[in-house]
Amino acid sequence: MTDEIFKDLPHESPIQPLQLSAEDTIQFRCHPDIACFNQCCQCSDIQLTPYDILRLKNRFGLTSNQFLSTYTVPFEMDSDGMPGVKILTKDDGACPFVEKKGCSVYEDRPSTCRYYPIGLLSMREQDSPTDEDYFFIVKEEHCLGHQEPRELTIGQYRQEQNIIDYDEINREWRQIVLKKRSAGPGIGKPSIRSYQFFFLLSYNLDGFRDFIQTTGFSEVYDVDAATLEQLKTDELALLQFSFKLLKQVLFGEMNIPVKADATEKRQQRRQS
Numbered sequence: 001m002t003d004e005i006f007k008d009l010p011h012e013s014p015i016q017p018l019q020l021s022a023e024d025t026i027q028f029r030c031h032p033d034i035a036c037f038n039q040c041c042q043c044s045d046i047q048l049t050p051y052d053i054l055r056l057k058n059r060f061g062l063t064s065n066q067f068l069s070t071y072t073v074p075f076e077m078d079s080d081g082m083p084g085v086k087i088l089t090k091d092d093g094a095c096p097f098v099e100k101k102g103c104s105v106y107e108d109r110p111s112t113c114r115y116y117p118i119g120l121l122s123m124r125e126q127d128s129p130t131d132e133d134y135f136f137i138v139k140e141e142h143c144l145g146h147q148e149p150r151e152l153t154i155g156q157y158r159q160e161q162n163i164i165d166y167d168e169i170n171r172e173w174r175q176i177v178l179k180k181r182s183a184g185p186g187i188g189k190p191s192i193r194s195y196q197f198f199f200l201l202s203y204n205l206d207g208f209r210d211f212i213q214t215t216g217f218s219e220v221y222d223v224d225a226a227t228l229e230q231l232k233t234d235e236l237a238l239l240q241f242s243f244k245l246l247k248q249v250l251f252g253e254m255n256i257p258v259k260a261d262a263t264e265k266r267q268q269r270r271q272s
């Protein structure tokens with residue numbers, strides 16, 4: 001692989017224009033006694049993944065809606081308006097979860113925070129059915145962790161930061177985002193309604209749980225009672241199910257069987 005993807009980086013960007021693999025070695029250590037402790041959280045810009053939200057809302061004992069409206073702000077992930085969600089910072093730009101002693105949600109901190117100062121880059125080569133993970137380093141002036149005398153591979157760093165589970169759970173969702181971004185003419189631009197659906201299925205898990213219990217859902221999708229029952233209580237299964245449905249809605253993949261009389265029933269309901 002070349003470093004072609006970095007060719008448009010502005011000169012002053014903290015991103016190091018070098019594409020790395022999990023076997024590559026970095027020099028880095030972050031710890032509470034370092035002079036810059038907490039500085040990265042004082043000017044944060046943290047995008048949240050579906051699993052980040054699941055972990056954080058449960059940490060606070062909030063519903064998805066309560067968590068989203070209290071702690072996040074929506075943004076557009078691309079020029080087509082694909083919805084993303086970020087942590088809503090305080091007026092001074094600090095993360096609402098940073099305290100003197102460090103991150104107050106440390107065990108449930110988002111993937112971006114776990115990865116820092118590494119960035120994750122998922123790419124799919126032309127004609128390849130799967131995407132590959134690559135990495136890059138972000139070297140910001142205030143971050144002194146790069147000067148600490150510790151070397152480890154990116155793979156070891158990912159293990160240390162417990163990122164691997166996060167990546168596995170979010171993988172299918174990241175593939176959806178990637179596929180949408182690299183959409184060719186055969187896929188086309190999704191409608192506003194499909195983006196509303198994208199938001200619900202990606203970020204509002206409690207709302208999605210309610211949705212699969214509606215008549216509107218059961219009229220269209222042929223999901224057996226045992227699976228529906230499991231989805232009511234198993235949030236991870238619900239999240240994975242939401243990714244399958246998302247791919248069906250956005251890209252027409254037939255992951256969840258559709259009832260033969262779905263269109264007819266929907267029309268009847270609309271008329272009544």
Ligand code: SF4
Pocket residue numbers: 040041044046095096097098099102103104105106109110113
């Ligand atoms: S979630 Fe924690 S680690 Fe991430 S920016 Fe906020 S305080 Fe820092």
Ligand code: SF4
Pocket residue numbers: 029030031034036037038039040041116117142143144145146
């Ligand atoms: S070393 Fe870097 S990541 Fe760690 S606290 Fe300092 S600025 Fe943040």
